[in-house]
């Protein structure tokens with residue numbers, strides 16, 4: 488444990504950085520921010536490759552520790568401040584939180600993020616062939632419908648406030664970033680009332696408006712464009 492502030496290499500509007508920024512703001516964790524501009528390709532430069540060979544944000548530097556993967560960063564920070572959102576001494580609740588974070592990180596993010604939202608809003612991820620782009624979006628949209636249905640009916644359901652139970656957990660912070668990225672493509676969520684209710688709860692966290700400022704600006708800049716979304 489160090490006494491200097493950890494440094495977060497991040498892009499403020501990023502899906503995987505916003506959960507960390509929100510978690511830290513809600514827990515009073517101070518970070519030094521180093522902005523890596525994804526829009527100008529700073530993450531592809533040699534200087535950044537030496538920090539993260541995967542050339543993605545976020546990365547956390549805390550003393551000798553250089554940590555990639557947003558899910559791992561959230562867990563590390565939660566451990567450090569002994570947060571009840573990732574409770575020590577409750578292996579069953581932790582297992583549940585890990586399960587839902589893995590679910591968001593693998594199936595949901597791959598389809599909703601990399602096969603549906605990103606190819607439409609990030610030029611370097613858009614497929615150069617129009618047919619391949621259309622097929623990618625089709626796959627992303629149809630698989631995302633299944634993931635959103637599972638989140639709505641099975642993980643949250645009509646009875647729970649959050650994705651694991653009635654207490655906020657790391658899985659909620661993480662999932663909030665991933666699901667809310669749908670705003671970039673104007674994703675409507677009326678068909679998923681429990682997801683809608685949960686997102687509203689997360690968006691009421693005191694720090695969420697400030698954390699979302701850059702993201703909201705990005706959403707506003709895309710207003711009026713037509714995108715493929717989950718039907």
Ligand SMILES: N[C@@H](CCC(=O)N[C@@H](CS)C(=O)NCC(=O)O)C(=O)O
Nearest residue numbers: 501502503542543544545556557558
């Ligand atoms: N598995 C990684 C994924 C990180 C990720 O997808 N980062 C995006 C921003 S939200 C990124 O850096 N994208 C750059 C690119 O794809 O070129 C994590 O969870 O940290």
